[in-house]
Amino acid sequence: MQKEASKEPGADRIEKIDPRFLSTLRDHVHKTLRTAILSGRFAPDERVNERQLAEQLGVSTTPIKEALRQLETEGLVETLPRRGVLIRFNASWAEEMILARAALESMIAHLAAKRIERQEIQRLEEIVAMMGKATEDGVADDLISLNETFHEQIHIASRCQYLSRMIERQQFYDGSIRRVIHSDPLERGRALAEHAAIAAAIISNDSDKAERVMRDHVVRSGETYLNIVFKKKEDI
Amino acid sequence: MQKEASKEPGADRIEKIDPRFLSTLRDHVHKTLRTAILSGRFAPDERVNERQLAEQLGVSTTPIKEALRQLETEGLVETLPRRGVLIRFNASWAEEMILARAALESMIAHLAAKRIERQEIQRLEEIVAMMGKATEDGVADDLISLNETFHEQIHIASRCQYLSRMIERQQFYDGSIRRVIHSDPLERGRALAEHAAIAAAIISNDSDKAERVMRDHVVRSGETYLNIVFKKKEDI
């Protein structure tokens, strides 16, 4: 952080735009703000100011406004016309995002169990095998990566593009927290067992079971996350 | 439509901005475009031009851009940076939107069955009773209105705000099509029976049954819609 004076409060919570990366400034702003909100760097109901954000990120208000509109549609901020923009994220929002993901992932698992084909079955089995190995090795980053691949493969087998995109928007744990979660051997074991059960159900075309097991997996791992980040429990 | 020349093609598919209503132009543009897309007034993959839309709607490109960003997050358009904006809606998208709604509504029904309170039970029973009467009377508009109230009451009982908002974004039948659907006595009967079953399951705190019945209801009525609008069937 090489700032000249750092007068503006809160300027340290979001990184200043820097480079030539990212196709558009809007995407960068969106991604930056989303991460900041989901990792709790804004208080619930905190007001944010478009001009101020623009200055902090070193861009004009146009990409800020567009990014805020995206975040608004995602449900992470609320705009009160001519009054202000509020952050909309807290523990119960996180819980509901997990429930949304559980509902959508289980629907996808249901369809994947009905639609999966030979080649995709093989791929899924390979992924689970690799997960088994990674679980033994205990390399968190490998597990995180395989986890994504696993769910992605199920999305592919389901042939649902719209639903897949919706699920992406419910994803909010970042790498550092995943690493904490996966550093626990018990958690690793649980996750492996669940992934194996999901894969088995899908491969055997048991759509009802796939749906159920997937839902339970997403909810349980979501609770693990909530317990770490928000230090509280919730029953479904 | 009081246009001076009407040279631009496609200008008749979207109504020109008119009034002093709606708090912001952005909201009006968003609502207008969303309705136009969902009612099939754009071909799948059709390109739309920001400047052209601005001219057709009689506004500048700023509210157009913001509305397009919202639609993009909703999954109804796709923006290729510096290349164009494409419409993303067709029969399979509609199917998946129905599946998404089914997944989310069933999750909500599940929670509503666990969380509903006395007063809300009474309200739900009243609504179902009114639905029974409206079904006999056969007034489509009353049924449409009660339908909304019914689902809304379940959302309230579930105490899920985020999920409720997500479901709103999956809603895409407009009034005219609903009216067509509800004009069929058989459909009215089916819908009433399903609504009654959903209410009964929620009231008796049978969350698993509520979930199942709600999902089947959303999927079945969605298929009815698809059969009318896209003239095709789909198995789940």
Next chain:
DNA sequence: TTGTGAGATCTGATATACCAGATTTCAGAT
């Protein structure tokens, strides 16, 4: 005929100025 590339052109991306509600401030009246 085919290939090539400079320039015209199309389109979204970005910056900026200004507009208009909403809120706050504060002098002045009661």
Next chain:
DNA sequence: ATCTGAAATCTGGTATATCAGATCTCACAA
């Protein structure tokens, strides 16, 4: 001390000009 309302101010909303990547055109060379 309290109320009132006009003016200053804050904030998002909107319009517009300009930037820059992506494509298309088409003369011109191989």
